[in-house]
Amino acid sequence: MEYFKSSLKSVLGAPPPESQPSGADTVERLVDRLQSSSLLDDRRDACRALKALSRTYRVEVGAQGMDALRQVLEMDRTDCEIIGLALDTLCNITNPETFDEEVNKHGLKNKIGEQFTEIFIKQLDSVGQILAFLEEFDFRVRWSALKLLTHLLANRPRDIQEIILVSPMGVSKLMDLLSDSREVIRNDALLLLIQLTKGNANIQKIVAFENAFDRIFEVIRQEGGAEGGIVVEDCLLLMLNLLRGNASNQNFFKEGSFIQRLTPMFQLPPETDDSPLSGWSPQKVSNVHCMVKVIRALVAPSGPAQATAACQRAMRACGLLQALCDILMASGVPADVLTETISAVAEVIRGNASNQEFLAGVMAPSTPPRPAIVVLLMSMVNEKQPFLLRCSVLYCFQCFLYKNELGQSQLVQTLLPQGNEAPSLTTGQLLCGGLFSSDSLSNWFSAVALSYALIDNVTQKEQLLRVLLATNIGKPPVTLMQQCVMLLQQGNKTQCKLGLLILLCRWTAQCPTAVKAFLGIDSSVAYLTALLSSQENNDDLQETLLQSMCALLIGLCVYFNDDTVPNYTKEKLCHLIENRIGLERFQDAIGGITRHEVYSRTLKHPQPSAKNPADLLLDHEFCRLLKNLEGIIVKSVLDGSSSHRNNDPISTLTPSESALVAQYKELIREQDVQIQSLNQVNVTLSKEKCDLEAQIHELQATVNHLKDQNLVLRAAQTNFSDEKQMMSTENHIDTTVREDLDKYKVIVKDLQQRLDDSIMKLKEYEHERSNQSKSMLESALKEKMDELEKLQKDQEDLLELLTDQESKIVSYKQKLIALGEKVESDESSGELDTDDQPESSN
């Protein structure tokens, strides 16, 4: 902050005394007053004036006043008026939007608010302080603090989320605002919470822990439920944030019996005859959209299966599924609401036998009454219905048949000869109609829908083989499969062909009987091989998919072949693939699909995701089938053909050919090694690349950051462009100072160098000295040692002499005794010695 202020000052300089006081000048005086005045009234006035200037002179107020404002928040905590003013001023400074007043100066999309936010939150506990002000009941303080938090969050979402997450009771304080009787505060708190909970599971959980769902439902109730205004939509958006992808909160929602509280919201008021559409205001459409999304968040196919199943059960038990079906069958429901509701029903019943059964029993209020499913399928094969609605019906039907053996068999049943004429329209008839209609989208929808009757159900695959279609009068009926192959061969649109291939692949997978039937159809195999051998490396997506599916189908005919069609036994088919298509080409074709983004996207989610009719090409379950079988199919084809080869060509090789083969093998081995080492290199390079990218990223972030900071400074600069001269002298001063600085730097460096040298020398010297003295001591020591040795030797000599003398004395004594002389004993001489001592010591 201090840095900011001073750098700003040096850029701006002091204004010439005679000119009108500039904005910056005024701001500076106000900030001074705010900071130094001892009178609260005075400070209040200054703060009020600063607030008034903080839009037009946002950069100046922010750059010079932030510390002062912070000081107010700290020191004048008890005065709600000045706190409110200070918070409002900070609100303006950090506003993420550009004010009209500043567009000319700083451009439309400046990041001034974000910059000041960053500066503000850099000081630890700034956010904690603002959170604390939320506890103040006074409107001016609480509302302004809330707005300020909203701005900070908008500018720096991740940072603020992390700060609030770890500030004690932070979330709790925000949640309490939802019960504030002042609607502005409650509504703004709602908006803040929506932003706060975005993408942060930990905050989502704490918010839920703080009884969020109870409070949200309470607000929704107060605001009139689905019929209510935008606040209801905000409530639902928050609810959605808390639930989407958050298994823990979903469990909490279910366990807290909140699913049950959704039901009444879905119960539509009875229609009025005179204005059937009056019930659907744009706001209500938005509300119901969000409500449906809440449901879908709870039963999303991507969620944990057990939890999803529990929610599905609860939704049926509490009448929510019923309420959804009522919307499906009601008239006057806008198409987009209907579309979303159908998808919701789809996910509520998906894989849940009793819910599927429930849908099967729902009747549409038509005359004559028809099952809801039939009515839905009628829309799916009706060209006039909106595309997305038709997609959602397919999804619903797929979910209806998902893991639903009963539903699957009932569908196929409607296609089999019944004996008596079926009196009413059936699902099977509708799908057949769609299959053979002239609308390629209907073809695709119907083929895919039909394929869902066959998933994991060999019985129905065999049953479907029995289906006969009456063609022109006088001609024998054809089987459904024959008809499909025929349609495939006719010049239909690719979309139609893809649909048929999806059906045929599903049909033949795991079902040798169906394979046999397919191989028995005239020119079925010829069509596939022709298609696969004709085009190569086509970049067209539809072509690639077509080839992929053809390759898969022929592969399925190999893998699930029970050798009952003599012309197309496993072995013969493999031979055919090798010769007519080529093994490499075959592999290429079958895998072609997986290289496309649309494949991975479709694989991810069961719901058809195309935005335009022409993009609807792949189906989720088909992609799964391909993913699961591709490997084993390729292997079985390769095995089939290599066994073929092993039997004939290799064994008949001449020695020279064998040598050649060995040579090639060697070559291959070498290349293998090469490939491996190259792969290794590739890995290291990729890693390096990653690292470098990360570095670039980091640098870019820094650059951006600097740019932004620069922006704030430049913005201030342009404001005072008329004081250029001033600035240039400033700049001049600046450069002389810099020169001086450089000079001093050189000197310091020089001194440093010299100091280092000296230290070096000193060390050397000490070293030398210590060496020298050591050797001196050593020689002295040696001398002394020598001396010592010599002395010892002398001593020894003397001792020897002494003993010599003593023995001589003894012999003389004995001689004297022998001669009769009286001789003193040793002891007495000793006594004499001791007598002497006291005298000497005195």
Place this chain on the structure above:
Amino acid sequence: MSYAYLFKYIIIGDTGVGKSCLLLQFTDKRFQPVHDLTIGVEFGARMITIDGKQIKLQIWDTAGQEAFRSITRSYYRGAAGALLVYDITRRETFNHLTTWLEDARQHSNSNMVIMLIGNKSDLDSRREVRREEGEAFAREHGLVFMETSAKTAANVEEAFINTAKEIYEKIQEGVFDINNEANGIKIGPQHSPTSPGGLAGNGGQGGAQGGGCC
């Protein structure tokens, strides 16, 4: 489906002591042998019966790792009961109890019932903390104590239920202000808000098979 009372619990204690396993054993009657580190908190729930009354337990299993401490503190206030867990085969988890307790006392409401749990009692051969030590600690700090095994399910039911009994008694004694939701206690809805009149007729087909949902 409807309940007389709802109690909020938290489970706290060092990482790896078996908090998540205790919850899983209590809600799903399963044991999870691999340590699936908890990130932040996870929610679980179950209905129990005390004194003939249905009581819904909402349980927040917190992460023991130090890094999550500031997040998990947000859950102390608003909980009526806490299971403070250590691992009898790792003394350091017992040594940390004082810190946990201080933290809990500082951030929770003063009436929160704390149950001390020495978990992994099935691993008696690797025991590092004697049962008596746990008892002594509990006595000293006014906690209820139990040794449990999330693996064999020994005492797991009891741990959760006894905590609830303790809370229930406090309610009877009037210690808890049950109208303040911040205490982690809620009185059950008098009328189930889930069966609005109009629907009962319409939705009869499905039947209210309440067992599944809560």
